[in-house]
Amino acid sequence: MLQLDDFQAARQKLSDIIHLTPLEHSHTYSKMTHNDIYLKMENLQRTGAFKIRGATNKILSLTEEERKRGVIAASAGNHAQGVAYAASRLGIPCTIVMPEGAPLTKVEATSSYGAKIVLHGANYDASYQYALQLQQANGMTFVHAFDDEAVIAGQGTISLEILEQLPDADIIVTPIGGGGLAAGVALAAKLVKPNIQVIGVEAEGAANMLTSLKSGRVETLDHVETIADGIQVKRPGDLPFELVRKYVDQVVTVGDEQIMKAMLLLMERSKLIVEGAGAVGLAAMLDSKIHCIGKKIVVLLSGGNVDVNLLSKIIERGLVEAGRYLRLVTIVPDRPGILLTMAKIFAEEKSNVISIHHHRHGERIVLGQAEVEINLETRDRSHIERILRRLSEEGFIYTVH
Template sequence: MYTNSPKMPELSEIQRAYEEIHDSIHVTPLLRSQTFSEMSGAHVYLKAENLQRAGSFKVRGATYKISRLSESERHKGVVAVSMGNHAQAVALAARSLGVQATIVMPEQAPLVKVMATRGYGAKVILHGATFKDAHEYALEFEARTGATLLHSFEDYDLITGQGTLGLEILEQFPDVEAIVVPIGGGGLISGVALAVKALRPDVRIIGVQAKGADAAKQSLQAGHIVVQSNVKTIADGICINAPGELTFAIMRKYVDEVVTVDDEEIMSAILLLLERSKLQVEAAGASGLAALLHPGLLDVAGKKVALVLTGGNIDTNVIGNFISHGLLVQGRITILRTFIEDRPGELKRLLTVIADQGANVRELNYCPTMQALPEQHIEVTLTLDTRDHEHIAQLLDTLHDRGYTASTVQVQPKPTPIVQ
């Protein structure tokens, strides 16, 4: 049983943090979504932290943390270990406050993230094959230089800074009834919960995790911190194997509920945000919408709900794959596998049936089958534009009626590799 009671930031400290960092951050918009309101039955507002400086909420906590350093500490600089939003936030916050930032990344860090972090003014050191290697080097760097090591979520001042997001939501949406926040290590939801519950204890604070990285939910259910040996999700921003002691204590006291969503739901949410709201949101940031649209997962029908879109730093190398898979999840693309006889006119006959059902062929693969079928048969795999899952079912029924053995091919999303 968890018995520690670490000191938690108070409302007055979060309010002071907001005054301290207000001129260094954007007051991000709170956007009402008619589409998502109709889809969910709730009154939905999107807190667009994907439009924040450096592309995520992280700059709030990083700015406040660095602002709290003494002159001596500032002179020695700061160091952090990250390949994502934390790296860019620390780099930008440090530059705005005139502090040298060093970011340690594993050697296999994507070049785009290295360049983005350097672009915000930080010195980037590539070291080791894993995050553990990079973290050990950062500890050595801290000991050697006296630089302050900035944790990505388990830090009192950083949590205080993240809490400013909660104050901002209440200013923009005073009658909000529920706030949905993605959870990785728990720094953001801890700060938001502390601020909101102090002013509006009736507001429900709901956390969302990916099913492949749900250590916070498991920890809250167990009553103690659970460390996952393996985490796997496309949502790299919330792919954390354990909450911190402070964040766990805060979540345990102030978070009302934590739910999980799968990667396919997250990818569908990314696509919906792009199409319906014209917002580019990373996988972690889209997880709240995924939870809202999962039938029966959240009890918020008729309620005023704020969804925190935590960041927009989605890797352009993978966004195309996410969109394609999101279309698959929604039934707007399907991959169909069937067999035809190897003789003139059979492919045309198949394509005519498909066209008559209103499906459009994107891609076609046509090759001799390697299965135990008569030699004169050919396997055909088609990628089709379809309307929805009902349309796909109608197409399959028609093909079966015409004598085809047809089935859809399931494609699994590829999680972002997280090397720890």
């Protein structure tokens, strides 16, 4: 069992390598949730995520012989960067196996630290199995993303920082993927402050820990799918499972729509880029999955490495969900003045036209008709309803996309 001395020793070893990330109060989220919300910004950590803590602590614990043989890891991205950075700093050969669909930004960032990249498998679990084969064939040391005491000790240093920055915190909300972060955060926090609560948050499409807790044993999901690729794991680690079961007070889940809303809100209100895995804690608070009032709550933003293409899709999707973006298609008579009639409605409702595409040819279009695709910037859902009602009153038949 890890002791407080292990976490303190890890913090000492990491002190000249990692950043002491900010813990900032948010008036916006506090008002929205009726609690005092503080954001622990590990998205501003070196390599863009908390993973550098555990990876570096593990690599620093290796013998000289182990360092010569090199290290290998499997990761969707953040652990990869942490391992690659630490290995590069110490001059240790490093191989990283990543899923074939890993975000390009994470692949490039990992490669920039000097690691050899191997793309294999559709998800983390497939990459993990292949990395084990390479490790056994080449004698390298495997640096597990979450099922390792040294890694867990490194992740738990976050709690030591939090409880120095906010000693009277009531609750820490942490993401859960394989469980290493939640295990380290929970155990370290309760060794320092036994009465603090720790709540873990998973993506609904990858709820391996909650499934395992309900059955009382480690379970492997048949399928996982979520935009939060950093926590898209089929099976929790054995050691994290035991620690989470003992020290995490509650585990909840959030859907991808809630995660995207939280990411968008963090961009708009806080000017923070936070990846899906890092936004699940705030998503749970905003979606009332965590029931409390008037508490001092630290929400851990675990990482900020987002693929730009994914980010643009999330922004658009988030705007749609918030009622701030409307795309509709309508078939209209192909005669002068039709577009003017529609534009007048948009102008009177003070909706900004982003684009209009006008087509006279297509499978659904007959002679004398035209298809019009319109993208509008709107204020909220009631604004959209008014626009659609007025279009209907003018005889337009449309579909919303």
